[in-house]
Amino acid sequence: MERKRICPYCMQELEEGRAQCPHCGRELAGRNPAGSLPAGTVLAGRYTVGDIKSVDGEGILYRGVENTGPFRVTIKEYMPLTLAAERGKDCILRPKPGSEVLFKTTRMDFADLYRFIQRITPANGLEAVLDVFEENNTVYAVMENPGGCPLQKWLEEHGTVTPQQACAMLEPVFRGVEAMHQVGLVHRGICPANIRILDNGRARLTGYATVGLRTAGSGLHEQLYEGYSAPEQYSTAEFEGRYTDEYSLAAVFYRMVCGVSPVPAAQRLVSDSNPKARTVSSAVPPYVSETLYLGLRLKPVERIQTVQQLFRALSEREYAEELSRSMEALDPPAPAPQETRAPAKAELLSVRNLLAGILILLSVLIVLILWGLLSRQNDARPAPASSEPDSVSEAASEPVNETVALTPDLVGRDYDAEVRNNRSYINDYLFYVTLEYSNTVEKGRIIRQTPEAGEVIQKGDTISLVVSRGPQMMEMPDIIGQTQDSAVQELAAKGLNATCFTVVNDGSEAAGCVVSASEDAGTMVEVGTTVVLYIAGDAAASAPGSTETPPDTEGPAVGGDAVQDGIEYDTD
Numbered sequence: 001m002e003r004k005r006i007c008p009y010c011m012q013e014l015e016e017g018r019a020q021c022p023h024c025g026r027e028l029a030g031r032n033p034a035g036s037l038p039a040g041t042v043l044a045g046r047y048t049v050g051d052i053k054s055v056d057g058e059g060i061l062y063r064g065v066e067n068t069g070p071f072r073v074t075i076k077e078y079m080p081l082t083l084a085a086e087r088g089k090d091c092i093l094r095p096k097p098g099s100e101v102l103f104k105t106t107r108m109d110f111a112d113l114y115r116f117i118q119r120i121t122p123a124n125g126l127e128a129v130l131d132v133f134e135e136n137n138t139v140y141a142v143m144e145n146p147g148g149c150p151l152q153k154w155l156e157e158h159g160t161v162t163p164q165q166a167c168a169m170l171e172p173v174f175r176g177v178e179a180m181h182q183v184g185l186v187h188r189g190i191c192p193a194n195i196r197i198l199d200n201g202r203a204r205l206t207g208y209a210t211v212g213l214r215t216a217g218s219g220l221h222e223q224l225y226e227g228y229s230a231p232e233q234y235s236t237a238e239f240e241g242r243y244t245d246e247y248s249l250a251a252v253f254y255r256m257v258c259g260v261s262p263v264p265a266a267q268r269l270v271s272d273s274n275p276k277a278r279t280v281s282s283a284v285p286p287y288v289s290e291t292l293y294l295g296l297r298l299k300p301v302e303r304i305q306t307v308q309q310l311f312r313a314l315s316e317r318e319y320a321e322e323l324s325r326s327m328e329a330l331d332p333p334a335p336a337p338q339e340t341r342a343p344a345k346a347e348l349l350s351v352r353n354l355l356a357g358i359l360i361l362l363s364v365l366i367v368l369i370l371w372g373l374l375s376r377q378n379d380a381r382p383a384p385a386s387s388e389p390d391s392v393s394e395a396a397s398e399p400v401n402e403t404v405a406l407t408p409d410l411v412g413r414d415y416d417a418e419v420r421n422n423r424s425y426i427n428d429y430l431f432y433v434t435l436e437y438s439n440t441v442e443k444g445r446i447i448r449q450t451p452e453a454g455e456v457i458q459k460g461d462t463i464s465l466v467v468s469r470g471p472q473m474m475e476m477p478d479i480i481g482q483t484q485d486s487a488v489q490e491l492a493a494k495g496l497n498a499t500c501f502t503v504v505n506d507g508s509e510a511a512g513c514v515v516s517a518s519e520d521a522g523t524m525v526e527v528g529t530t531v532v533l534y535i536a537g538d539a540a541a542s543a544p545g546s547t548e549t550p551p552d553t554e555g556p557a558v559g560g561d562a563v564q565d566g567i568e569y570d571t572d
Helices: 100-120 151-158 163-182 242-258 265-270 286-295 307-315 317-330 344-378 387-397 415-419 484-493
Strands: 047-055 059-066 071-078 129-135 138-144 195-197 203-205 404-406 430-436 446-450 456-458 462-468 473-475 497-503 514-517 524-526 530-536 562-564 567-569
Touching: 047 071, 071 100, 100 129, 100 138, 100 163, 151 195, 151 242, 163 195, 163 203, 163 242, 163 307, 242 286, 242 307, 286 307, 286 317, 307 317, 415 462, 484 497, 484 530
Parallel strands: 047 567, 430 462, 497 530
Antiparallel strands: 047 059, 059 071, 071 138, 129 138, 195 203, 404 456, 446 462, 473 524, 514 530, 562 567
């Protein structure tokens, strides 16, 4: 592909080496701070870097443009502040001395995360990842530009909403998070700053990051969100799972219907003083308040386990009440309240009563012993023992709800390594396993389970597991030159998805036909992969020459809340 340079502001073609756009007059040189990529840098021969949007402990987020379109994108560069050394003019990123291994490991985690997301996007409710590639000794993820504004800003302008409105707005996000969980991914950064409200009123989730960025003490400069990050994210010793995202979604919903965010988890771990939603706002229905209470519990085992359960409970009163009853049945009995300290005279009386009771009990025991000895002497066979004390003893020692438990969360786990021979599972449950092809779930990992995690189950019952056989592979057909409809249909017949972008046509291409694709013909690709098709636009309508700057609908930076010299920095 021919390397060309596009102005990231007016999206007109630039001559190599120019520091100023001749079309819009915008300066490129010196727009980004030292250590970052200069504005106008071309990556992978097809993406031009623009201004910095935000910086976090994991990397830098740039505005950008796809050169062959052109169309606006967002580019995430892996650049961990604690592990990367200062970058020179060659743009090559080098690790700090002594951090080489951790730098390489976390870089691989970054690449794997975005490649997994690329496979399941574009999906409803998730910001689509269009491309992932390596360059400059680091990794870049290219994402769509969803537009809209952050939920945080939207709430500041519109105030609280009803639970019904919140469910309608957040439904795409719930579905998107569910899609992530099905492939074993956990977002860990769900908060109003990372949810964008589009023009149609629906929400879309952004702000992907590796586990290191969203866990305190990981070695990266962590980025946690007070009020929305789950308690287990504040310690590297705690396991994070699907219930972590469930906590964050419950916190976002709490903010939308109450007008305030929940008390930060780190503070709640010291002294839990988070009020119920109905206490903050009397307009919140009781079943919604109770659902949010269950979704925001500090201990993961006591919390609603899945986002599906949370959304259904927030949407349906009957299901919410049923879920609340089932979870209360599993709670250990509350300890009896301690009596208020009585006066000294009453204490003395209680001690005397206790001593008297002990003396009476000893007397009864002596009488029973003597009676037993006399009975043995008088009868040839021993007298039958009283069954009442035994039955009382048995009843007293019998555990409560010993056979009742919550279904463990097994989705995303490696069946052979983590479940198959795990005594904590096989001693309590039977497993029925079936295999299924999956282009999103790694081979050997559990795709789904029945019953779902968090449902009430009897120990000894069977849990059905669907385990991934890995992806089916398909040869990429040659669709260059075909019409858009024909290419999309051929890809669909082979189990491949298509996303189409219209590109500028200088008159050399047939309008409405495929100019290029993100996958080369003849290569093996996974079934279910999304192939980006670049469609030639109408030559008369798309010929270059216009100097009008396309509107930039982007809002504040994801996770950032401070602006200086046009650059938004994260302040968490």
